[in-house]
Amino acid sequence: MTRERTLPNFVNGTWSTPSAVEFLPVLNPATGETIARMPLSDGTAVDAAVRAADVAFKSWSRTPVVDRVQFVFKFKFLLEQHLEELARTIVDECGKTRQEALGELRRGIENVEVACGIPSLLQGYNNEEIAAGIDEHLFRQPLGVVAAITPFNFPAMIPLWFLSYAIACGNSIILKPSEQTPMACGRLFELLAETGLPKGVAQLVHGGKETVEALVDHPLVQAVSLVGSTETARAVYRRATALGKRAQCNGGAKNPVIILPDADMKLATQSVADSTFGCAGQRCLGTSLAITVGEARRPFTEAISAAASERRVGYGGDEGVQMGPVISRKSQARIEKLIAAGIREGGVARVEGRGRKASGLANGSFVFPTVLDNVAPQGEIARTEIFGPVLGLIAVDSLEEAIELVNNARYGNMACLFTSSGAAARTFRHDVAAGNIGINVKDAAPMAFFSFGGTKESFFGDLHPQGRHAVEFYTQTKVVIEHWPRR
Numbered sequence: 001m002t003r004e005r006t007l008p009n010f011v012n013g014t015w016s017t018p019s020a021v022e023f024l025p026v027l028n029p030a031t032g033e034t035i036a037r038m039p040l041s042d043g044t045a046v047d048a049a050v051r052a053a054d055v056a057f058k059s060w061s062r063t064p065v066v067d068r069v070q071f072v073f074k075f076k077f078l079l080e081q082h083l084e085e086l087a088r089t090i091v092d093e094c095g096k097t098r099q100e101a102l103g104e105l106r107r108g109i110e111n112v113e114v115a116c117g118i119p120s121l122l123q124g125y126n127n128e129e130i131a132a133g134i135d136e137h138l139f140r141q142p143l144g145v146v147a148a149i150t151p152f153n154f155p156a157m158i159p160l161w162f163l164s165y166a167i168a169c170g171n172s173i174i175l176k177p178s179e180q181t182p183m184a185c186g187r188l189f190e191l192l193a194e195t196g197l198p199k200g201v202a203q204l205v206h207g208g209k210e211t212v213e214a215l216v217d218h219p220l221v222q223a224v225s226l227v228g229s230t231e232t233a234r235a236v237y238r239r240a241t242a243l244g245k246r247a248q249c250n251g252g253a254k255n256p257v258i259i260l261p262d263a264d265m266k267l268a269t270q271s272v273a274d275s276t277f278g279c280a281g282q283r284c285l286g287t288s289l290a291i292t293v294g295e296a297r298r299p300f301t302e303a304i305s306a307a308a309s310e311r312r313v314g315y316g317g318d319e320g321v322q323m324g325p326v327i328s329r330k331s332q333a334r335i336e337k338l339i340a341a342g343i344r345e346g347g348v349a350r351v352e353g354r355g356r357k358a359s360g361l362a363n364g365s366f367v368f369p370t371v372l373d374n375v376a377p378q379g380e381i382a383r384t385e386i387f388g389p390v391l392g393l394i395a396v397d398s399l400e401e402a403i404e405l406v407n408n409a410r411y412g413n414m415a416c417l418f419t420s421s422g423a424a425a426r427t428f429r430h431d432v433a434a435g436n437i438g439i440n441v442k443d444a445a446p447m448a449f450f451s452f453g454g455t456k457e458s459f460f461g462d463l464h465p466q467g468r469h470a471v472e473f474y475t476q477t478k479v480v481i482e483h484w485p486r487r
């Protein structure tokens with residue numbers, strides 16, 4: 001008999017587990033222990049949620065926007081109250097450190113704060129007297145039932161990219177979290193329910209690929225947001241748009257950083273170490289490739305290797321731990337295979353993270369920080385998303401050569417430069433094909449009131465998550481022309 005907690009769906013204001021479906025275990029990646037089990041909801045469960053959302057939409061969309069945002073304000077308040085408890089859940093299901101989990105929550109809550117301002121963001125525009133007695137207005141109206149599908153690596157922040165914008169704009173939303181890290185999202189919905197939000201406006205449906213397909217295919221679902229690997233993002237984007245639906249699908253990444261010889265080497269090293277090894281390298285904005293130009297090679301290689309070796313690895317809830325495990329044994333094996341491929345291609349392991357165990361955590365899925373020098377620019381390690389704590393190093397002779405390498409890549413999520421030259425920075429930000437650009441910063445992670453960029457195979461769609469794009473994505477425009485002749 002299993003004693004783990006079974007995670008329920010939240011449908012039509014009620015918590016319940018769908019019957020006659022399979023369940024998957026949710027593991028703590030630091031210990032390998034099963035901490036819960038989640039249902040793989042089927043088409044029937046999805047249909048019930050979508051129908052409830054459709055009913056809710058009819059009155060929710062007519063609820064004045066100033067009343068709608070009161071629930072979002074309450075949600076923000078409850079999130080702040082439950083910050084530590086949410087962080088603990090993220091540490092246990094995702095393997096992050098407490099600080100990383102708190103950081104993720106802070107970035108997620110920023111989105112809730114921005115959504116509190118929807119009454120202003122939702123405004124349209126108008127012209128009086130476009131002809132005698134004729135006025136023209138543009139209004140924004142909600143779409144209807146929308147769906148969001150989220151990945152394992154930000155179990156709370158990425159659901160918050162979608163939830164509060166969608167509902168504040170007047171839609172009803174169904175969210176399917178990652179099957180690997182569904183617990184924090186379940187807690188978000190408990191807090192959302194505490195706000196008194198009308199039933200059916202925001203619903204949680206656990207599941208996997210089939211659940212997503214049932215959601216995307218459902219005729220009452222108008223729009224789909226997804227964050228995941230490029231393969232998933234591409235497949236879901238194609239599926240949704242083939243049905244004429246609006247879609248925004250964020251995919252994978254392979255983020256490069258260029259280090260020029262005139263860079264502040266201490267800042268560059270600290271930033272790249274935090275970016276590459278933060279969250280065990282499982283961030284879509286994590287640095288994965290460092291391209292040194294000319295004389296930057298030696299000092300940067302030495303400094304980053306030292307920083308990698310010093311990183312303290314273990315259970316993220318323990319004091320002083322700087323890096324936790326990767327999400328699963330499967331992921332660990334995939335990362336280790338990629339490191340081996342990099343070495344076969346001529347890479348030299350300055351710091352080797354395979355085959356090491358965190359003290360007292362024999363069953364955890366750990367890969368320690370790894371630095372691979374002399375990476376082949378066209379090889380597998382330089383081109384494949386590793387999604388683990390692995391930094392590849394490539395040395396080139398000029399900024400132009402470095403930019404060419406960056407622009408030849410299939411992904412375009414983020415690129416950063418470290419330099420003290422304004423001219424080099426300006427060339428870089430203009431010429432580089434990536435959606436989020438950083439100059440002398442750890443990550444180019446946009447604040448919630450800016451949209452989250454992403455180009456090439458890192459993003460499929462037109463309107464990105466966060467900020468103004470989120471409001472545009474969750475609304476359709478209507479133009480009204482009125483003629484009221486003067487009497």
Ligand code: NAD
Binds near residue numbers: 153228250251283413
């Ligand atoms: P994933 O693609 O395996 O899963 C993401 C979500 O899609 C999950 O909810 C999953 O159940 C669902 N899914 C998986 N395969 C599917 C399929 N074939 N059809 C329909 N749905 C499917 O991704 P993951 O491993 O959970 O997350 C890591 C990936 O997400 C990395 O590639 C990372 O770069 C990417 N990511 C991107 C961003 C971004 O903003 N671009 C942000 C975070 C993570």
